[in-house]
Amino acid sequence: MGSGYNVDAAYGGALVFSEKYRQLLSGIERADSITFNPQKWMYVAKTCAMVLFKNRDLLETDFRISAPYMNDTNFTNLGEVSVQGTRHADILKLYLSLHHIGLKGYDQLLNESYLLVEEFVIQVKKRSYIELASEPDTNLCCFRGRPKYLDSKQWDRWNLELQQFLLNEERVFFSLPTYRGERWLRAVLLNPYTPISTIHKIFSKIDEFYINHHSNKS
Ligand SMILES: Cc1ncc(COP(=O)(O)O)c(C=O)c1O
DSSP, rough: OOOOOOOOOGGGGGGGGGGGTTGTTTTTTGOEEEETTTTTTOOOOSOOOEEEETTTIIIIIIOOOTTTTTTOSEEEEEESSSSSOOOOOHHHHHHHHHHHHHHHHHHHHHHHHHHHHHHHHHHHHOOOOEESOOOOOEEEEEEEEEETTTTTHHHHHHHHHHHHHHHHHOOOBOOOOETEEEEEEEEEOOTTTTTTHHHHHHHHHHHHHHHHHHHHOO
């Protein structure tokens, strides 16, 4: 196997289309291969995912598995250098989206994502009972409640209950990944039609949960 560095830009790769945030990808040009999924932050209907190689020959030298049922040809059959043989022309969706939304449109969509995440972070920081995992680089924000009225060992459980509450009562879904051994809520602020008022509403519901949880326990 040849050695090489792959950058997982499945999500963040979209930033190449942002005037303001493109520099967050700096250094990516040193990668030997890049994973990029326009089905994520480029709003292309699933599936549309790719791996880009700096040196295409690697596909032949390191990845090729001959398909015995194919005739010898003087070109490489794409099915021999990738997991799937037969596939949809998913790239067409990206091509058409680029035509339809355009570079300016994508730039605007990405900026709007950042406006949403900025407001989200402001709301997190306003509340002493919520902690931010880190300053977001993208439109993903990870946070967790650590209510003082509970022992820290119970915070994971509290965050799980908050996740369920938001899902059941508000139809708002935050995933609940484990990070540094603790459960965090992860918000993906992707929908450009989300009004800022929705973020405010979510946080007033989080406050409600925080207060009610306390009164239910005491
Ligand atoms: C950074 C990153 N890498 C990889 C993946 C997996 O992508 P796929 O859905 O194509 O398996 C995801 C999915 O969300 C992702 O965010």
